[in-house]
Amino acid sequence: MSDSGRRIRRLDARDPDFLSTLDALLAFEGSADARIDAAVTEILGAVRTTGDPAVIEYTRRFDRLDVKSMAELELPRSELRAALDSLTVEQREALRIAADRVRIYHERQRAESWDYVEADGTRLGQKVTPLDRVGLYVPGGRASYPSSVLMNAVPAKVAGVGELIMVVPTPNGEKNPLVLAAAAITGVDRVFTIGGAQAVAALAYGTQTLPQVDKIVGPGNAYVAEAKRRVFGTVGIDMVAGPSEVLVISDGSGHADWVAMDLFAQAEHDELAQSILLCTDAAFLDAVEASIERLLPTMPRRETIAASLANRGALIHVASLEQACAIANRIAPEHLELSLDEPEPWIDRIRHAGAIFVGHWAVEALGDYCAGPNHVLPTMRSARFSSPLGVYDFQKRTSIIQISEAGAQTLGRIASTLAHGEGLQAHARSAEMRLHK
Ligand SMILES: NC(=O)c1ccc[n+]([C@@H]2O[C@H](COP(=O)([O-])OP(=O)(O)OC[C@H]3O[C@@H](n4cnc5c(N)ncnc54)[C@H](O)[C@@H]3O)[C@@H](O)[C@H]2O)c1
Ligand SMILES: N[C@H](CO)Cc1c[nH]c[nH+]1
Ligand SMILES: [Zn+2]
Numbered sequence: 423m424s425d426s427g428r429r430i431r432r433l434d435a436r437d438p439d440f441l442s443t444l445d446a447l448l449a450f451e452g453s454a455d456a457r458i459d460a461a462v463t464e465i466l467g468a469v470r471t472t473g474d475p476a477v478i479e480y481t482r483r484f485d486r487l488d489v490k491s492m493a494e495l496e497l498p499r500s501e502l503r504a505a506l507d508s509l510t511v512e513q514r515e516a517l518r519i520a521a522d523r524v525r526i527y528h529e530r531q532r533a534e535s536w537d538y539v540e541a542d543g544t545r546l547g548q549k550v551t552p553l554d555r556v557g558l559y560v561p562g563g564r565a566s567y568p569s570s571v572l573m574n575a576v577p578a579k580v581a582g583v584g585e586l587i588m589v590v591p592t593p594n595g596e597k598n599p600l601v602l603a604a605a606a607i608t609g610v611d612r613v614f615t616i617g618g619a620q621a622v623a624a625l626a627y628g629t630q631t632l633p634q635v636d637k638i639v640g641p642g643n644a645y646v647a648e649a650k651r652r653v654f655g656t657v658g659i660d661m662v663a664g665p666s667e668v669l670v671i672s673d674g675s676g677h678a679d680w681v682a683m684d685l686f687a688q689a690e691h692d693e694l695a696q697s698i699l700l701c702t703d704a705a706f707l708d709a710v711e712a713s714i715e716r717l718l719p720t721m722p723r724r725e726t727i728a729a730s731l732a733n734r735g736a737l738i739h740v741a742s743l744e745q746a747c748a749i750a751n752r753i754a755p756e757h758l759e760l761s762l763d764e765p766e767p768w769i770d771r772i773r774h775a776g777a778i779f780v781g782h783w784a785v786e787a788l789g790d791y792c793a794g795p796n797h798v799l800p801t802m803r804s805a806r807f808s809s810p811l812g813v814y815d816f817q818k819r820t821s822i823i824q825i826s827e828a829g830a831q832t833l834g835r836i837a838s839t840l841a842h843g844e845g846l847q848a849h850a851r852s853a854e855m856r857l858h859k
Contacts, residue, residue, distance in 0.1 A: 450802055
């Protein structure tokens with residue numbers, strides 16, 4: 423890579439040691455770093471013990487914001503509204519349309535309560551309720567993410583969450599008007615300009631000014647991820663998000679520049695972001711590599727892109743699309759692009775991916791902003807067992823068990839037998855006492 427002297431690696435899936443090379447490339451334990459561990463331990467402890475003063479001190483230290491009170495770190499609704507008014511018509515429309523599309527998609531995810539009645543009058547069911555109070559973490563260190571406000575706040579509102587408290591760091595006091603406008607559009611209730619582990623701690627434990635929430639959602643850097651992992655149990659969390667990832671599967675039918683730019687789009691997030699291309703056509707891999715060389719110097723974030731591609735990227739020659747799908751399932755990427763002329767038959771071959779983008783026109787950047795589905799997706803191979811952020815993350819379920827007198831006779835005998843088998847006599851007797859003599 424001419425810009426930095428570092429190149430994206432070329433691999434061949436037919437090499438005997440390919441899978442071990444791939445596994446080494448995928449391995450990522452961001453928050454296992456001892457330095458991050460120690461910093462997060464200190465920050466969580468301090469905020470838990472002293473509350474506002476610790477948050478103020480860490481915000482001064484890490485975001486260079488010098489304030490006397492926590493109240494100065496809360497933005498009034500009028501400021502959110504003013505930010506919305508300050509946007510160009512084009513920006514306001516883009517935010518509104520994106521928010522509408524995300525809302526329409528997520529409305530289909532809302533679960534409803536249900537029940538059924540058995541012949542003897544016993545009623546069983548599940549009551550679905552929204553969470554009372556949720557904290558939204560919006561990243562703000564290296565870049566600003568109005569789209570993340572939409573992706574977190576919209577499903578929360580669709581679920582009917584009682585109160586949404588957003589935190590977003592504003593390094594050097596620089597506020598991003600689009601982020602504040604997105605908070606206004608989506609009806610976020612309170613916004614604090616705090617970030618990092620101190621913001622996660624404030625939401626998890628509560629402070630004199632900021633009330634404790636029930637769940638914290640939203641992506642962030644390694645400090646945020648580790649802090650979320652540690653407060654889980656005190657509060658709920660959506661997931662522990664790692665750096666962004668994209669995997670492109672190509673048969674050489676697309677445009678090399680398009681694919682190169684799709685790899686850049688993920689790499690520009692973070693030096694640890696992961697962009698991988700699997701392709702059946704060696705000549706197309708050469709063409710994408712040439713596009714990378716040519717286009718990289720034109721990119722404002724070329725340093726980050728170059729580092730990300732060199733650290734964790736790869737252009738991989740595969741023998742077939744079947745092999746590409748098998749490798750994709752091993753990677754379980756956050757985003758998967760099927761960059762194929764005929765992509766449909768391959769959708770069912772993909773078992774593990776946060777989101778599948780189908781065909782040359784379905785580029786991940788559209789999903790990041792406005793297609794409709796959520797852009798907060800499982801990373802670090804967790805698509806094997808978890809799902810995109812959705813309305814279901816803001817709802818909880820309670821079982822309803824209403825047993826009729828007749829039902830208690832049948833179930834009482836079964837419960838009594840099983841309870842004696844477990845040696846739990848009080849359980850048995852409490853069921854037996856309701857049996858007719
Ligand atoms: N998965 C997604 O949907 C998604 C969306 C947007 C962003 N992201 C990711 O979120 C991340 C955002 O990271 P970011 O850094 O830009 O913003 P961030 O808001 O996550 O982190 C900034 C905060 O980190 C803390 N911090 C920085 N250095 C520290 C130190 N030395 N000690 C203690 N705390 C420190 C500070 O408190 C600062 O406020 C990126 O990795 C990006 O790729 C993911
Ligand atoms: N690609 C990110 C998730 O991995 C989301 C995002 C926000 N803004 C741009 N992209
Ligand atoms: Zn992105």
